[in-house]
Amino acid sequence: MKNKTILITGASSGLGLQAAKELSGQGHEIILLCRNQEKGNAAVSDIQSFSGNNKIHLYTADLSVHASVAEVAGKIKKDFTKLDVLLNNAGAVFDEFKLSADGLEMTIANNHFNYFWLTHYLLDLLKNAGNARIVNVASDSHYKAKNIDIESFTQKKKYFVLSAYEQSKLANVLFTYSLAEKLQPFGITVNALHPGFVYTPIGSKNGNAFFGMVWNTASKLFGKKVEDGAQSHIYLAGSEEVNGITGKYFHNCKAKPSSAISYDQRLQDLLWKESERISGFPFL
Numbered sequence: 001m002k003n004k005t006i007l008i009t010g011a012s013s014g015l016g017l018q019a020a021k022e023l024s025g026q027g028h029e030i031i032l033l034c035r036n037q038e039k040g041n042a043a044v045s046d047i048q049s050f051s052g053n054n055k056i057h058l059y060t061a062d063l064s065v066h067a068s069v070a071e072v073a074g075k076i077k078k079d080f081t082k083l084d085v086l087l088n089n090a091g092a093v094f095d096e097f098k099l100s101a102d103g104l105e106m107t108i109a110n111n112h113f114n115y116f117w118l119t120h121y122l123l124d125l126l127k128n129a130g131n132a133r134i135v136n137v138a139s140d141s142h143y144k145a146k147n148i149d150i151e152s153f154t155q156k157k158k159y160f161v162l163s164a165y166e167q168s169k170l171a172n173v174l175f176t177y178s179l180a181e182k183l184q185p186f187g188i189t190v191n192a193l194h195p196g197f198v199y200t201p202i203g204s205k206n207g208n209a210f211f212g213m214v215w216n217t218a219s220k221l222f223g224k225k226v227e228d229g230a231q232s233h234i235y236l237a238g239s240e241e242v243n244g245i246t247g248k249y250f251h252n253c254k255a256k257p258s259s260a261i262s263y264d265q266r267l268q269d270l271l272w273k274e275s276e277r278i279s280g281f282p283f284l
Contacts, residue, residue: 001238005083005129007031007076009063009118010090012039015137015195017046018230019087023238024051031057031080033072033090033118063090063114065101066279073121083125085133085237088115091168097159104278107161108153111168115175116275120283131187131243134179135236138172138192138249143259145170148267150274173249173262174271180247182284189246191236192258195229196251 006023010016011032024030024047032047034040040058047056057079061072076083092110100109115136119126126132145166151157152167173192180190235253236242249258261267276283 001028001084001240003027003029004085004238005029005031005080006085006087006237007033007083007122008087008089009033009114012036012043014226015230015233016087016089017043018226019089019233019237020056021047021050022230022234024048024053024056026238027053028238029055029057031059031076031083033059033061033063035060035062035090062101063118064092064104064106064109066113066117067101069114069117070121073118076122077125080125082128083122083132084129085135086119086122086126087135087137087233087237088118089137089233090114091137093161093165095161097156099154103154105153105156105159105164107164107168108171111165112171112175113275113279115172116283117279119179120279120281123284126188127186131189133237133242134183134188134190135233136172136176136190136192137233138176138194138258139165139169140194140251141166142169142173142262145259146261148174148271150270153274153278170259170262171271173258174268175275176249177247177262178268178272184246189242189244191242191246191248191250193232193236193250195232196224 006028008016008020011020012034020030020032032040032043037060040060044056044058048054059072059076062068094106098106100106104113119134148167176190176192183190232250232253236250248255
């Protein structure tokens, strides 16, 4: 793939920034979707210095808020006629139960509904590209999730940070498989990936000091370098080797089985229908 337009969420740091740098270095036009304008501007400069490519565009939004996602998608649709790759990378971890502006638990809002909303609003641009790609960043944490608890999306039950994160990552895989099937008639491929345990600041952004310290220490000691963790992002977004491949789960640039429950059609359908109901729109 050459000279493609690629949108990357969560691109001001970590895996998203590294993927943006390397994909920009391959000559692609990059759209960064970040939460913070100042950090986004710094990322643009970093990417341009790394790649020498000036085709970098910055938009900002709070992807945990439905109205913010709809608004920024509208701006992008005014500025672009097509989108070749949507790389849903932004995510978060919260050590305490919190509700978003839409009344959603913040982990599921940031890690699932952000993908669901943005993909929906940018779908026309993806259709216009012909043979477009959607890449959803998930995690092997999803193997530990035993089910999808719809009530926990909006209600405080027994909240545990890792359980909330694991459920959100299972939602990423379930969404990927449903979406891959539904978008096949349009020639759009949809795949998910596990980047590995990577040293990034995700665990310290929204938690208390102790949780952040534990996360950062563990990831620093045992985690991959960001340059290594981003390779599946870059591969699925830009490699000719995955042309036409859809509905797969990747790690280290190779497809592998996801959890048994992630193939449960009943659970895929439940998440899809409830996501539509909560969002207030039919996805297609």
